[in-house]
Amino acid sequence: MTAVSGSSQVGRAKLADVAKLAGVSVGTASKALSGSGRMRPETRQRVLAAVETLDFRPNQHAQSLHTGRSWTVGLMTTDGIGRFSTPVLLGAEDALGAGKISVLLCDTRGDTIREQHHLRNLMDRRVDGIIVTGRRTDPRPPLTGIEPIPTVYALSPSTDPDDMSVVSDDRSGAQLAVEHLLATGRTRIAHVTGPAHHAAARDRAQHTVDLLERSSLELSTGRVHFGEWSEAWGRRAADAVLRTAPDTDAFFCGNDQIARGVADSLRETGVDVPGRVAVVGYDNWDVMALACRPPLTTIDTALAEIGRQAALRLLDAIGGKPEPGVRSVPCRLVVRESS
Amino acid sequence: MTAVSGSSQVGRAKLADVAKLAGVSVGTASKALSGSGRMRPETRQRVLAAVETLDFRPNQHAQSLHTGRSWTVGLMTTDGIGRFSTPVLLGAEDALGAGKISVLLCDTRGDTIREQHHLRNLMDRRVDGIIVTGRRTDPRPPLTGIEPIPTVYALSPSTDPDDMSVVSDDRSGAQLAVEHLLATGRTRIAHVTGPAHHAAARDRAQHTVDLLERSSLELSTGRVHFGEWSEAWGRRAADAVLRTAPDTDAFFCGNDQIARGVADSLRETGVDVPGRVAVVGYDNWDVMALACRPPLTTIDTALAEIGRQAALRLLDAIGGKPEPGVRSVPCRLVVRESS
Numbered sequence: 001m002t003a004v005s006g007s008s009q010v011g012r013a014k015l016a017d018v019a020k021l022a023g024v025s026v027g028t029a030s031k032a033l034s035g036s037g038r039m040r041p042e043t044r045q046r047v048l049a050a051v052e053t054l055d056f057r058p059n060q061h062a063q064s065l066h067t068g069r070s071w072t073v074g075l076m077t078t079d080g081i082g083r084f085s086t087p088v089l090l091g092a093e094d095a096l097g098a099g100k101i102s103v104l105l106c107d108t109r110g111d112t113i114r115e116q117h118h119l120r121n122l123m124d125r126r127v128d129g130i131i132v133t134g135r136r137t138d139p140r141p142p143l144t145g146i147e148p149i150p151t152v153y154a155l156s157p158s159t160d161p162d163d164m165s166v167v168s169d170d171r172s173g174a175q176l177a178v179e180h181l182l183a184t185g186r187t188r189i190a191h192v193t194g195p196a197h198h199a200a201a202r203d204r205a206q207h208t209v210d211l212l213e214r215s216s217l218e219l220s221t222g223r224v225h226f227g228e229w230s231e232a233w234g235r236r237a238a239d240a241v242l243r244t245a246p247d248t249d250a251f252f253c254g255n256d257q258i259a260r261g262v263a264d265s266l267r268e269t270g271v272d273v274p275g276r277v278a279v280v281g282y283d284n285w286d287v288m289a290l291a292c293r294p295p296l297t298t299i300d301t302a303l304a305e306i307g308r309q310a311a312l313r314l315l316d317a318i319g320g321k322p323e324p325g326v327r328s329v330p331c332r333l334v335v336r337e338s339s
Numbered sequence: 340m341t342a343v344s345g346s347s348q349v350g351r352a353k354l355a356d357v358a359k360l361a362g363v364s365v366g367t368a369s370k371a372l373s374g375s376g377r378m379r380p381e382t383r384q385r386v387l388a389a390v391e392t393l394d395f396r397p398n399q400h401a402q403s404l405h406t407g408r409s410w411t412v413g414l415m416t417t418d419g420i421g422r423f424s425t426p427v428l429l430g431a432e433d434a435l436g437a438g439k440i441s442v443l444l445c446d447t448r449g450d451t452i453r454e455q456h457h458l459r460n461l462m463d464r465r466v467d468g469i470i471v472t473g474r475r476t477d478p479r480p481p482l483t484g485i486e487p488i489p490t491v492y493a494l495s496p497s498t499d500p501d502d503m504s505v506v507s508d509d510r511s512g513a514q515l516a517v518e519h520l521l522a523t524g525r526t527r528i529a530h531v532t533g534p535a536h537h538a539a540a541r542d543r544a545q546h547t548v549d550l551l552e553r554s555s556l557e558l559s560t561g562r563v564h565f566g567e568w569s570e571a572w573g574r575r576a577a578d579a580v581l582r583t584a585p586d587t588d589a590f591f592c593g594n595d596q597i598a599r600g601v602a603d604s605l606r607e608t609g610v611d612v613p614g615r616v617a618v619v620g621y622d623n624w625d626v627m628a629l630a631c632r633p634p635l636t637t638i639d640t641a642l643a644e645i646g647r648q649a650a651l652r653l654l655d656a657i658g659g660k661p662e663p664g665v666r667s668v669p670c671r672l673v674v675r676e677s678s
Contacts, residue, residue, distance in 0.1 A: 055486075075444065086425060093446050102460060105414065105444040107432050121441055147394075231630045257630070268607075287626070291570045291596070 013054035021050040073314060074122040076106045076115070078134040078156070083285065084303060088133045088154050091307025096315070101128075119146050129314045132156070133307070137167065138199040150317035154310035155303070162324045164317065166310040169328035170200065173299040174207035176333040177252045177280045180297070184339060186250035186278055188220040192237040192262060193254025196226040201254050204282065208252060220248040229254070234261020242271070249277055250339070256281035256288035256298055263292050263338060278339035284332075294337035302329050352393035360389040412653065413461040415445045415454070417473040417495070422624065423642060427472045427493050430646025435654070440467075458485050468653045471495070472646070476506065477538040489656035493649035494642070501663045503656065505649040508667035509539065512638040513546035515672040516591045516619045519636070523678060525589035525617055527559040531576040531601060532593025533568040540565060540593050543621065547591060559587040568593070573600020581610070588616055589678070595620035595627035595637055602631050602677060617678035623671075633676035641668050 019029035024047060032039060032047035050056070073096055077085040093103050104127060106118035122130060123146055130149060134140060134156035142158045143151060150164075157165035181189055191208050194201040205224040212218055221244045227233040234253065238261070241248055253259035259281030266273050273279055273294060281289060284300035306329050313323065358368035363386060371378060371386035389395070412435055416424040432442050443466060445457035461469060462485055469488060473479060473495035481497045482490060489503075496504035520528055530547050533540040544563040551557055560583045566572040573592065577600065580587055592598035598620030605612050612618055612633060620628060623639035645668050652662060 052484075072443075086421075089444075090446060093444060097445070097457070100460065102464060103444045104411075105428075105432060105442045106436070107429060118436070121436075121439065125441060257626075287596075 013056040015056070017054055018047065018050045018056045021054060022046040069128055070126045071100055072102050072104055072125060072127045073311075074104045074106060074118075074127045074130040076108060076118060076122075076130060076132045078108050078110050078115075078132070078140070082135050084135045084155060085133045087303035088307035088310070091304035091309075092131050092133075092154065092311040093307075094304075095308045095311035101315075115143075116145060119143060123147055123149075128318045131307075131310050131314055132158075133310075136198060136200065137170065137203070150314055150322060152310045152314045152317070154306050157326050161326065164313055164322065164324055165326040166306050166313065167326060167328055168301045168303070168306060169330045170203040171207045172328070173282060173301065173331035174204050174252075175211055176331055177282070177299055178208055178211040180333055180335070180339065181250045181252065181278060181280060182215060182217075184278065187217055188245065188248045189217070189250045189252055190220045190225065190241045190245065190248045191252050191254075192225040192227065192234060192241065192258050194227065194229040194258070201226060204254055220245040227258075229257055231257050231261035231264070234258035234263075235265040236261075238262040238265035239269075242269075251277065251279045253279065253281050256283045256285045256292075256296060259296055259298065259338075260288050260292045263294070263296070267293060274337065274339050280339055284334050289334070289336065292338065297336045297339035298334050300332040300334050302332060305329050352395040354395070356393055357386060357389045357395045360393060361385040408467055409465045410439055411441050411443055411464060411466045412650075413443045413445055413457075413466045413469040415447060415457060415461075415469060415471045417447050417449050417454070417471070417479070421474050423474045423494060424472045426642035427646035427649070430643035431470050431472075431493070431650040432646075433643075434647045434650035440654075454482075455484060458482060462486055462488075467657045470646075470649050470653055471497075472649075475537060475539065476509065476542070489653055489661060491649045491653045491656070493645050496665055500665065503652055503661065503663055504665045505645050505652065506665060506667055507640045507642070507645060508669045509542040510546045511667070512621060512640065512670035513543050513591075514550055515670055516621070516638055517547060517550040519672055519674070519678065520589045520591065520617060520619065521554060523617065526556060527584065527587045528556070528589045528591055529559045529564065529580045529584065529587045530591050530593075531564040531566065531573060531580065531597055533566065533597070535565040543593055559584040566597075568596055570596050570600035570603070573597035573602075574604040575600075577601040577604035578608075581608075590616065590618045592618065592620050595622045595624045595631075595635055598635050598637065598677075599627050599631045602633070602635070606632060613676065613678050619678055623673050628673070628675065631677065636675045636678035637673050639671040639673050641671060644668050 015029055016026055019026045022029060024043060028039060029047050032044045075089055075092060096103055104122060108115040108118060130151045131154055132151065133154040136156055139159040140156045142160050142163055153163060153165040155167060157167050191205055193205055196202060221241055225237045227237060251262045253262055259279050263273055263279045266277055271277055281296045281298035284298045289296040289298050309329060354368055355365055358365045361368060363382060367378060368386050371383045414428055414431060435442055443461060447454040447457055469490045470493055471490065472493040475495055477495065478498040479495045481499050481502055492502060492504040494506060496506050530544055532544055535541060560580055564576045566576060590601045592601055598618050602612055602618045605616055610616055620635045620637035623637045628635040628637050648668060
């Protein structure tokens with residue numbers, strides 16, 4: 001298997017050979033291979049068997065020169081393929097890989113020089129389009145210095161509203177959390193979240209305040225608790241909130257790590273969760289949400305669906321039907337034992 | 340930027356145009372672009388400026404037909420790009436992307452049909468080689484049904500010892516942990532780990548027992564505690580160990596989640612860590628190790644280095660210098676406050 005190089009072009013089987021061996025027309029053989037067109041499963045099976053027997057491989061590079069398409073899409077991540085970009089990547093790879101599109105992976109690590117290096121490489125390879133994803137929900141400047149090519153921004157939208165972006169609907173996330181807490185009888189809700197300079201923290205906080213106002217309520221401590229995306233901050237904030245507003249009956253947290261810190265602190269100071277206080281997180285990061293005691297009710301941000309929709313929009317654009325603008329993917333409430 | 344399709348070949352600048360504008364020979368221009376050969380930085384800069392001005396792009400597909408190389412490597416993961424394969428992928432991407440090699444990402448999700456689909460696609464695209472990675476350290480069967488092509492298995496080795504594999508050295512990991520505990524005066528060491536049918540759990544446990552024997556010691560409870568890779572198992576096991584062997588003065592755990600569960604359980608039952616009992620984890624998974632109270636001493640498995648070495652071995656093999664066999668990358672001890 002290993003290390004024997006070389007793939008000689010000599011004597012390669014042609015599609016006509018496959019069709020002949022399978023006893024079908026070249027058109028049928030082509031359809032069987034591309035997965036398009038209807039045919040009996042037995043027919044497709046015969047074609048695939050012939051492909052095996054003859055070791056037939058269409059030459060993609062020759063095809064690309066012929067069609068002007070490379071059937072390749074660049075997937076560019078800016079954050080080292082972290083916890084957020086991974087599900088987005090997988091959703092996109094799933095939607096693209098189902099057909100014959102391959103994914104060229106580029107990791108820019110937030111470095112502009114690496115980004116330009118990768119972009120040039122993607123252009124050299126004549127990718128049909130690019131998906132750009134990152135870890136933050138803050139808008140990012142569009143790619144520059146490249147040929148015009150269909151590009152979709154996933155999770156981190158482009159600052160240009162005429163670009164194609166697919167983002168998580170933070171408003172729906174906050175709404176699901178607040179409505180769930182109100183529906184279960186909580187009215188003294190505290191909001192603990194990440195740094196105020198992150199859009200994810202600011203947006204979720206603003207939506208939370210707005211939604212409470214619509215029910216003539218305000219936050220139990222009268223303000224949003226901005227801090228870090230960490231368990232340690234959750235623990236500290238829980239103590240501070242209960243000192244300021246001991247009648248707080250729910251914590252809605254900007255992510256699952258903060259929520260886990262809050263739940264740990266409450267448990268360790270003898271506050272019953274969810275008996276006296278409910279805790280709701282954000283992200284549905286399974287490692288955090290399931291290991292939390294009790295397991296966390298949280299907001300699922302549908303990251304894989306964001307990747308999938310970004311891929312489908314990119315395919316539409318490559319096919320000549322671009323739909324510019326930002327599209328939001330709604331969140332989903334996952335109820336567990338903490339609320 | 341967005342959605343304007345098409346990349347016409349008409350009027351494309353040629354390498355000769357670049358050389359002319361930069362005032363150098365075509366050979367020098369070529370060397371400047373490939374990064375090979377020595378030249379003054381100013382010369383390279385002039386060539387790159389000319390490339391910018393003329394928007395010159397070598398056509399990779401034409402080059403591939405000419406050279407028989409695609410300058411592309413397939414990176415195949417079997418576990419949905421999880422916590423373990425991600426750093427391996429990044430290490431490999433880093434080593435490959437520094438040159439002009441691009442990475443085609445394939446995610447098989449442990450599905451044989453998906454694996455065959457992706458393999459066929461990689462063959463069609465004439466990749467120069469393949470890196471296969473997974474989540475488990477158990478050996479996996481080699482890829483089958485493909486043309487002979489350089490292949491390196493990273494993290495999950497091939498069952499064929501003549502294949503090229505790069506793995507984590509579990510023996511060095513166990514040794515670092517045990518020697519650290521012995522050096523800090525611990526002699527009553529318990530070992531809590533994952534399922535016995537995982538090589539990672541079995542191997543680390545066996546090495547631990549062997550290493551203690553060399554110091555005429557045995558495990559504090561007289562046996563290995565196999566279970567799950569979870570915090571909940573760590574909490575339950577800590578209770579069980581201290582009931583069986585109350586004089587246990589250290590826990591060496593098979594991963595960081597188990598270690599975090601152990602540390603939580605000890606803290607909540609009033610056992611001082613590290614005062615009375617030391618806790619050492621495995622993996623150096625930052626989210627777990629840093630959020631643990633106290634932060635975890637743990638074994639770093641050098642996953643990115645495994646990816647990097649797999650990439651370098653693959654490049655050697657593509658270059659005609661394959662070195663078959665399994666190579667182990669040593670672990671690293673990271674001392675924090677739990678020991």
